[in-house]
Every structure is written in structure tokens, then in C-alpha cells.
Amino acid sequence: xxxxxxxxxxxxxxxxxxxxxxxxxxxxxxxxxxxxxxxxxxxxxxxxxxxxxxxxxxxxxxxxxxxxxxxxxxxxxxxxxxxxxxxxxxxxxxxxxxxxxxxxxxxxxxxxxxxxxxxxxxxxxxxxxxxxxxxxxxxxxxxxx
Amino acid sequence: xxxxxxxxxxxxxxxxxxxxxxxxxxxxxxxxxxxxxxxxxxxxxxxxxxxxxxxxxxxxxxxxxxxxxxxxxxxxxxxxxxxxxxxxxxxxxxxxxxxxxxxxxxxxxxxxxxxxxxxxxxxxxxxxxxxxxxxxxxxxxxxxx
Numbered sequence: 001x002x003x004x005x006x007x008x009x010x011x012x013x014x015x016x017x018x019x020x021x022x023x024x025x026x027x028x029x030x031x032x033x034x035x036x037x038x039x040x041x042x043x044x045x046x047x048x049x050x051x052x053x054x055x056x057x058x059x060x061x062x063x064x065x066x067x068x069x070x071x072x073x074x075x076x077x078x079x080x081x082x083x084x085x086x087x088x089x090x091x092x093x094x095x096x097x098x099x100x101x102x103x104x105x106x107x108x109x110x111x112x113x114x115x116x117x118x119x120x121x122x123x124x125x126x127x128x129x130x131x132x133x134x135x136x137x138x139x140x141x142x143x144x145x
Numbered sequence: 146x147x148x149x150x151x152x153x154x155x156x157x158x159x160x161x162x163x164x165x166x167x168x169x170x171x172x173x174x175x176x177x178x179x180x181x182x183x184x185x186x187x188x189x190x191x192x193x194x195x196x197x198x199x200x201x202x203x204x205x206x207x208x209x210x211x212x213x214x215x216x217x218x219x220x221x222x223x224x225x226x227x228x229x230x231x232x233x234x235x236x237x238x239x240x241x242x243x244x245x246x247x248x249x250x251x252x253x254x255x256x257x258x259x260x261x262x263x264x265x266x267x268x269x270x271x272x273x274x275x276x277x278x279x280x281x282x283x284x285x286x287x288x289x290x
Contacts, residue, residue, distance in 0.1 A: 034206040038218030043277040073183030076263040118221040124286035132188040141269035
């Protein structure tokens with residue numbers, strides 16, 4: 001898997017929370033403006049990126065953020081960054097598309113992060129039945145955005 | 146990027162539509178049951194997989210499904226499989242978790258597809274503002290599920 005571009009953002013160190021207002025730009029590399037043609041007709045995109053600063057990954061289970069007040073859960077039952085393949089995926093608001101630059105709001109990735117894909121969000125690809133999640137997840141996400 | 150497992154499904158050839166009732170199982174490889182611990186407390190997961198049968202990818206723009214009734218749009222403004230890095234990502238319903246097997250409904254991936262990540266769907270990671278999309282996307286998705 002090769003980067004299709006990189007994130008340009010103010011933040012250059014990972015933080016746990018307050019990503020909601022982050023505005024960042026994905027600069028494509030190796031593509032021309034045709035690759036983003038029509039993306040601006042969507043309100044949201046999903047950005048796929050690599051947590052490239054992570055050097056050790058978890059393959060089993062643990063307490064999210066190491067907090068023993070929350071249950072021990074498997075790495076595939078959490079969205080932590082130190083996961084096998086180090087893949088991140090986040091739905092963002094599209095702010096603007098300009099040539100090979102895509103500016104978005106709410107991307108929880110730091111400056112320099114390699115991007116491996118961009119997909120438009122279509123309503124039909126969102127959950128088509130009621131979403132349920134455990135209480136710990138709701139608590140963990142409380143200050144995330 | 147290494148597979149964390151593979152899809153076991155009835156379908157072994159890609160089709161354009163009717164994926165909604167597809168029930169398939171992801172068999173993890175190289176992990177034990179701890180990796181999926183707690184995932185069953187979520188109603189939905191997002192499955193990340195590789196379109197490994199695709200041999201040539203599109204890097205520019207084209208009409209979705211080759212249909213000139215729809216506008217020409219960039220590869221990152223569509224979810225087509227012959228895309229750079231060949232990454233697929235689909236939100237599915239969790240049917241059951243059994244050891245290192247995860248059974249899901251609505252995965253648009255054929256038998257043998259390599260899986261590279263599984264993430265739980267949290268409400269807070271869904272769009273937090275109104276979703277808009279162009280008419281062609283709504284038409285294209287009409288019979289997809």
C-alpha cells in the first residue's frame with residue numbers, strides 16, 4: 001500500500017480529544033485534479049490513513065486508554081491507533097476541493113500522516129439499522145470532537 | 146499491510162447489487178479470541194478489506210459503472226473497487242462473535258477476500274452534520290443492498 005498523499009495540519013502530536021474543529025488539508029501526490037472531480041458535491045468523505053508514528057501494535061485485548069474503569073476489550077473492539085496494520089479511518093466534513101488539495105474538518109490525524117484512500121460518504125453506506133454500543137465507548141468519546 | 150484474516154462467503158464472484166442479505170464470516174488468522182473480545186456489544190462494525198482480484202486501477206476520473214448517464218467523477222469521488230490501494234471499507238451488522246470468527250450481514254466482499262482491519266462502529270464516528278450527496282450516487286445505490 002502506497003500513500004496517495006499526506007495530511008497538512010496544525011497539530012503535529014497526537015492528543016486524545018478535541019478533534020472536532022481541526023481543519024486540515026490532504027495534498028494528493030501522483031494524481032491530478034481529475035482524481036477529486038465531483039467530490040465537492042458530497043458533504044462528507046471518509047479518510048483512510050496510516051498511524052505511521054506507531055511502532056508497537058496490540059494484537060490482543062486491554063482496557064481502552066489503559067483506564068481500568070472500562071472493561072478489557074479486544075483490539076478489534078476498539079479504534080485505538082496501535083492496532084495491526086495501523087489503519088485509521090475517519091468520516092470528515094468536506095470544506096473545499098481545490099485542484100489536488102482536499103480541505104476537511106474533523107480529521108483526527110496529525111501533520112505528515114500518510115493517506116491511503118479517500119471515499120465519498122453515501123447515505124446508503126451508513127448503518128441501515130439502529131446503532132448500539134457499550135457504555136464505555138460513549139464515555140470514551142465524550143470529549144473527542 | 147498484512148491480512149488479519151479472510152472472508153468466508155457464498156459468493157465468489159463480484160456482482161453489482163443485492164448485498165444486503167449477504168451473511169459472511171471473517172476468520173481471523175494469527176490472533177486468538179481476545180482480539181474480538183467485547184465486539185459483540187456493538188451492533189455494527191466496519192470491515193476493511195482488499196479488492197485482491199483487481200489487477201488494474203483507475204487513478205483519474207470516469208463515469209461510475211461506465212454509465213454515461215452519470216457524470217464523469219474522480220476515483221476518490223466514487224467507491225469503485227479498482228482504486229489506488231484497492232481498499233474496501235463497509236459498515237456491516239454484527240450477527241455473532243465466536244472465538245476468532247466474526248459473522249456479519251451486509252459485507253460486499255467475495256469469498257477469500259483478505260481483511261486488513263475491523264473497527265467497532267461508534268455513533269460519534271458517524272457524520273455529525275447533515276449528509277448530502279449527488280443524485281447519481283443515490284441512483285447507483287438504489288439496488289445495492
